[in-house]
Amino acid sequence: PTRILSLSSDKSNNPQTGETSLLDVIVMAVRTLPTGFKAMMSIRRPPTTVHTKRPCTVPSMVPTLRASQSQHMHKHSNAQGNRYHFVLHSSKETSVLTDDSAEVKFDDEDVASPAPAGSGSGADVDIPAEVARRRNFAIISHPDAGKTTLTEKLLLYGGAIQEAGAVKARRAAKHATSDWMEMEKARGISITSTAMQFEYQGFMINLLDTPGHADFSEDTYRTLAAADNALMLIDAAKGLEPQTRKLFAVCRLNGLPVFTFVNKLDRPGLEPLEIIDQVEAEFNLPCYPVNWPIGSGDRFRGVYNRPTKEVYLFEKTGEKGRAKGAVASVVPWGDPSLEELIEADLFHTLQEEIELLEALGAELDMDAVRDGKLTPVYFGSGMNNFGVELFLQSFLGYAVTPRAHESMGNTIQPDDEDFSGFVFKLQANMDPKHRDRVAFLRVCSGKFERGMKVKVLRTGKNLTLSRPQKMFAQDREVVDDGFAGDVIGLNNPGAFAIGDTVYAGKKVGFPGIPMFSPELFCYLRNPNPSKYKQFTKGLDELLGEGAVQVLYQKDFGGRSDPILAAVGQLQFEVVQGRMETEYGVETVLEPLPYQVARWVEGGWDSVEAAGKLFNAAVVQDLYNRPVLLFRNTWNLDQLIADVPKIGKLLPYALPPALDETSGKRGKSGK
Numbered sequence: 001p002t003r004i005l006s007l008s009s010d011k012s013n014n015p016q017t018g019e020t021s022l023l024d025v026i027v028m029a030v031r032t033l034p035t036g037f038k039a040m041m042s043i044r045r046p047p048t049t050v051h052t053k054r055p056c057t058v059p060s061m062v063p064t065l066r067a068s069q070s071q072h073m074h075k076h077s078n079a080q081g082n083r084y085h086f087v088l089h090s091s092k093e094t095s096v097l098t099d100d101s102a103e104v105k106f107d108d109e110d111v112a113s114p115a116p117a118g119s120g121s122g123a124d125v126d127i128p129a130e131v132a133r134r135r136n137f138a139i140i141s142h143p144d145a146g147k148t149t150l151t152e153k154l155l156l157y158g159g160a161i162q163e164a165g166a167v168k169a170r171r172a173a174k175h176a177t178s179d180w181m182e183m184e185k186a187r188g189i190s191i192t193s194t195a196m197q198f199e200y201q202g203f204m205i206n207l208l209d210t211p212g213h214a215d216f217s218e219d220t221y222r223t224l225a226a227a228d229n230a231l232m233l234i235d236a237a238k239g240l241e242p243q244t245r246k247l248f249a250v251c252r253l254n255g256l257p258v259f260t261f262v263n264k265l266d267r268p269g270l271e272p273l274e275i276i277d278q279v280e281a282e283f284n285l286p287c288y289p290v291n292w293p294i295g296s297g298d299r300f301r302g303v304y305n306r307p308t309k310e311v312y313l314f315e316k317t318g319e320k321g322r323a324k325g326a327v328a329s330v331v332p333w334g335d336p337s338l339e340e341l342i343e344a345d346l347f348h349t350l351q352e353e354i355e356l357l358e359a360l361g362a363e364l365d366m367d368a369v370r371d372g373k374l375t376p377v378y379f380g381s382g383m384n385n386f387g388v389e390l391f392l393q394s395f396l397g398y399a400v401t402p403r404a405h406e407s408m409g410n411t412i413q414p415d416d417e418d419f420s421g422f423v424f425k426l427q428a429n430m431d432p433k434h435r436d437r438v439a440f441l442r443v444c445s446g447k448f449e450r451g452m453k454v455k456v457l458r459t460g461k462n463l464t465l466s467r468p469q470k471m472f473a474q475d476r477e478v479v480d481d482g483f484a485g486d487v488i489g490l491n492n493p494g495a496f497a498i499g500d501t502v503y504a505g506k507k508v509g510f511p512g513i514p515m516f517s518p519e520l521f522c523y524l525r526n527p528n529p530s531k532y533k534q535f536t537k538g539l540d541e542l543l544g545e546g547a548v549q550v551l552y553q554k555d556f557g558g559r560s561d562p563i564l565a566a567v568g569q570l571q572f573e574v575v576q577g578r579m580e581t582e583y584g585v586e587t588v589l590e591p592l593p594y595q596v597a598r599w600v601e602g603g604w605d606s607v608e609a610a611g612k613l614f615n616a617a618v619v620q621d622l623y624n625r626p627v628l629l630f631r632n633t634w635n636l637d638q639l640i641a642d643v644p645k646i647g648k649l650l651p652y653a654l655p656p657a658l659d660e661t662s663g664k665r666g667k668s669g670k
Contacts (some may be wrong), residue, residue: 050482081543127447128415129482130204134485135399137259140251141233142241150233150382151196151209157389177448195425195440195487197470203396206487209248215293217243217567218238218546219425221250222498222513226424226442229399230256232375236269236296239278248283251372257376259402260287261391262274265382266381268297273353286374290394291387292353293379295346302328303379304350306357307394309333309409313341314386343658370400400487405444407501407508411478414484418505419446420452421488424513426545428475428582437541438469439492441502444510448482452499457501458655467491472514498546499655512654515621517597518549518565521629522572525561540585543622547575551597551619551627563619564589565597594629596636598649610646613639625653 141147194209207229210220215317224230230251232244251258262275275289291303294311302313313333331338341349357547368374376398380387402414412420426442441448453464469489470479482488490496499512526535539562543550548571566572572589579585594617600606607618607626615635616628628649630636 003052016621028060035152037088039605054599115574125447125481130400130447130483131414131485133202134204134402134483135396136206136208136227136402136485136487137227137229137231137395138210138227139231139233139397140210140220140224140244140247142238142243145233145235145238145241145244146382147233148209148360150263150388151207151263152383153382153388154207154392155196156385157197157392158198158205168311168364171606180647195489197487201396205396206485210488216253217246218516220247221516221545222424224250224254224256226422226440226487226512227254227256228401228403229395230258231395232258234260234273234275234279235260236262236264236379237267239270239275240282245282245524252283255372257370257372258285258396259391259395260375261387262293262377262379263382265293265296265386266300266384267300272379279375279377286368287377288362288364288369288374289357289377289379291378291380291390292350292357294342294350299343299346300381300386301342301346302331303390304354305390311338311342311618312387312390314384315386328565366398367397401488402444402483405510407510410508412508412510414445415584417444417447418503418508419448420444420503420508420510421448422502422510422513423498423500424492426492426496426498428541428545429500433534437492437494439490439496439500441488441490443482443486443488445484446504448486448488450478450480450646452504454502455507456495457503457507458497459495461495463495463502465490494544497544497655514652514654515549516567517651518567519595520566520569521551521592521594522564523561523592524575525588525590526565526585527588528586534583534585535579535587538585542575542578547578551621551629552621553616554626563592593631594631598628598630598636598651599653600628600646601650602647606645607648610643613643613646615639621653623655 044533095529130422139147141153196207196209198205198207208223210223218464224247232238232248232251234244241662250257260279262272272289272293276289279285279287290307291305291312293303294301294313300314302311304311309332311333312328314328329341331341342350347490362374364376369376376394378387378391378394380391382388405412406415406435407420421441421443422443423439426437427440448465448468450468451464451466453462455462467490468482469491470477479488496502501508501510524539526532539550543562544546549565551565553563564572564575576587576589579587599621602609604626609615613628616630616639619629621627628636628639630639638651640649
């Protein structure tokens with residue numbers, strides 16, 4: 001039966017003074033609803049009749065209000081005065097309410113068809129509500145920590161796929177969704193970052209899968225610029241590894257909240273407390289274990305979920321079951337049957353560790369989580385589906401909604417009316433049949449609409465975005481609208497570059513995405529002159545997407561073999577492999593003896609003022625800016641000491657401003 005509860009709240013009520021607040025009323029209302037009741041929460045703000053709909057799932061138990069109510073209150077100032085935002089923590093998800101709401105209805109009539117993103121006309125869409133239901137996160141890890149497998153299982157539990165693929169699939173088995181390149185399938189590694197969007201329990205989730213191998217770090221750095229949250233995956237047997245440390249540093253630099261998933265508990269590994277100690281000691285990052293493992297290796301029995309005080313006991317279901325989802329029985333903590341279901345030694349160890357966590361562990365401070373100063377920790381096994389669904393449900397409640405972005409000294413809020421976004425990735429030949437080129441756009445504010453006219457800040461050109469696409473790895477479908485946090489694919493006939501700001505309405509400009517100093521250099525040569533056209537087209541498209549950096553000789557007349565610059569050898573192999581499979585061109589690599597690259601901040605004026613340079617090669621990048629190549633850091637230091645007129649040398653470069661791309665010497669090139 002339909003239940004409708006109309007609740008009123010006087011705007012003058014103040015929860016800090018002890019008066020009855022809307023928060024108290026909601027808690028009382030939740031107690032009257034049946035277990036598992038799902039509803040859409042409708043908020044009407046007088047004197048208007050606009051309704052804000054947000055998903056609300058009533059948990060199996062009443063939401064636990066923390067000791068300090070201030071942990072759930074975020075005070076914001078607006079034109080009307082102060083507004084109080086309350087966050088109710090439950091076993092399922094988080095519901096956000098405002099104290100200036102005049103009426104709240106729990107109505108299961110809305111459940112069958114919850115308002116989809118962008119439904120209705122542009123004037124009818126509530127942008128803040130659409131932003132509130134977005135969750136955007138990237139997964140980072142060292143290679144072989146199980147990142148792609150975990151991604152598959154998140155898609156499985158999110159309902160985005162019906163069967164999870166494998167990183168190294170058998171002939172008749174399904175490959176991983178996020179590893180769509182033939183080289184990724186053959187090698188069993190992630191080579192390029194991938195965006196996947198799906199809806200789950202009323203939330204719109206944008207999942208960014210990144211390469212774990214250090215050779216593809218630059219692609220990962222660019223993708224993290226588009227993320228609002230980060231999921232750090234740790235192999236339980238190995239603990240923290242070098243690439244994990246590097247990527248965590250990038251997340252901290254970007255101010256991202258970091259969630260931690262300790263994977264492969266079904267294999268022998270380190271003690272959970274030892275892994276917690278590693279994270280806290282090396283990253284100076286307190287941990288809050290949301291769940292706790294029961295056993296490990298072949299004695300891994302499940303997890304204890306601290307928010308609900310329930311034990312999830314998992315059953316192994318074999319290879320077929322791994323592709324379809326885990327089977328688990330849920331038993332309340334304190335139930336006498338637990339001592340029969342769990343071996344005596346594992347049960348007693350669990351009792352001791354839970355007591356230790358409650359006595360000495362960190363408190364769950366959501367402000368600290370959102371500021372990146374506390375990481376919620378989860379334990380499980382992606383391969384066997386243990387703990388994956390628990391993580392997904394908890395993450396939706398704890399993760400931050402799309403963040404504000406800095407633009408030309410101003411702050412662009414995600415619920416601003418004017419549309420804006422930036423391009424963080426380019427990809428060629430996602431559909432080999434059509435030789436397409438796709439630009440990945442992260443929406444930062446406003447509402448994106450199919451067919452809208454926008455301006456590209458770098459070029460000043462106006463474009464009509466007539467065929468935007470919802471991204472799901474290699475698969476795509478036309479999308480009509482999007483909001484902050486969404487990743488949208490745009491057809492790119494050469495109109496976009498990595499780091500481009502795209503906007504409609506007031507002018508905005510987001511910081512560019514830097515290029516970092518490569519460490520390996522080589523010529524890429526075409527031994528077959530008859531393939532020159534395919535060779536140049538392939539180079540233009542692959543290098544344009546940032547697969548590797550490209551440099552050219554300072555003075556060249558007509559044709560010149562490009563110098564490929566990369567962080568690792570695998571990047572060269574990927575370019576060669578894709579040139580052959582996607583463009584039909586065999587290429588030859590000729591290594592160069594350089595290991596260090598530096599951009600000249602003063603541009604060509606500084607290079608000419610310095611005169612003849614020894615032990616350094618002068619080349620130019622894609623934007624005709626001077627780059628110096630050195631055999632080692634000793635030669636670099638010697639040049640800086642002997643030739644002060646060269647000025648400052650930079651280990652990175654941002655995309656140039658519009659007036660710096662003309663190619664004329666004397667431009668600053670910064």
